[in-house]
Amino acid sequence: MTIRIAIVGLGKIARDQHLPAIEKDARFELAAVASRSAGVDGVPHFTDLAELLASDVQFDAVALCTPPQVRHTIARQAIDAGKHVMLEKPPGATLSEVEDLKAAAAAKGVTLQTTWHSRYATAVAPAQTWLSGKTIKSVQINWKEDVRVWHPGQTWIWQAGGLGVFDPGINALSIATVVLPAFFLEKATLHVPENCQSPVEAQLTFRTVTGAPVKADFDFLQTGEQSWDIIIDTDGGELKLSHGGSRLWVDGVLAHEGPDEEYPGLYDAFARLIAAGGSDVDVSPLRHVADAFLLGERVTAPAFVE
Incomplete structure (x- = not known):
């Protein structure tokens, strides 16, 4: 099954790492981009996730590449809409935010992944x-x-x-x-x-x-x-x-x-989690910070x- 994924926040990390990893993995298809300032040629573009969710674009998952201070609100929007969520690191601005997302994803039956890309070095x-x-x-x-x-x-x-x-x-x-x-x-x-x-x-x-x-x-x-x-x-x-x-x-x-296989490793793990109906939510690095x-x-x- 192809996983139709949207990127929210098209900054440097999304362009340098997420886009190439998605293109490399046949299990994923870039369905949309939600960003205030940039888009990808040939891909539907929206200013934010709310606008994307209100559209007729079909997608299954989101990769959140926004600054951590605003990530919780956007992640909850995606989870509440039944979308699988990949959280760029750090996964949130606070530990409490991530715990809330973990509980929400479990209740909704969707996959939530905290992405510690360096572990895939x-x-x-x-x-x-x-x-x-x-x-x-x-x-x-x-x-x-x-x-x-x-x-x-x-x-x-x-x-x-x-x-x-x-x-x-x-x-x-x-x-x-x-x-x-x-x-x-x-x-x-x-x-x-x-x-x-x-x-x-x-x-x-x-x-x-x-x-x-x-x-x-x-x-x-x-x-x-x-x-x-x-x-x-x-x-x-x-x-x-x-x-x-x-x-x-x-x-x-x-x-x-x-x-360098860090982000391909992340996307491989994300696809496997979605297929298995599981999540991977580890906050131990954030806890040390x-x-x-x-x-x-x-x-x-x-x-x-x-």
Whole structure:
């Protein structure tokens, strides 16, 4: 069965990742786009989901690629209309919003998927396999990128609920929550520009349930070489996930490398969930971010200028 899917919010992530993944997967057909500012040639275009729902365009599912601050209202519209929903990360502005969507989807009998795309990076599954049975001694996460390159002009990211540096940092946490044992935040420092509501830099200290320290350094002002690395020291050697999880190193030797299949992996999982009548709603990465905002010490940083 072909899944007719509509994209709501046609920004950079939708164009760079969702459209190619939909085109690549024969199980999906792009049925419509709902966006205030852009469309796709040859595809019905609407300004918002409400206008799409009021039309005669037939579709089965939506991929919500809007900023998280407005995602809950749109997701509820889709669920209430009986549509399956894929939530771009982060899945909502608050944990309570996602719990409400989970309950609504279950009551309506539709699929709801929280999409942690970095978990589908090609080296993450091999890393899980390698770590199985080993004792973790320490973890260092370095997730540093240039916001001006990856999020140009996206002012929503600096507003309350926009997450700031946690927008990329949550990708690291999404990997950590599947390759590590449970871990908990002990302290955090959030560097918030004087003209923003969300941090541009953060240092986090966690500890696993087995007592291993987990440290994370997130930076949104990294220039030059970008860093998306997780280094795990174990009793069986050192594992390093680099390039956002696409390369696996063991004791400095490249052990696994593959192509970027993150979003094709997400859409494959979405199609399987729909076929099985199930949902996948995991908020563990978002919970760690919420803990950082709850527990973190805020330090005023210089104003951010695009």
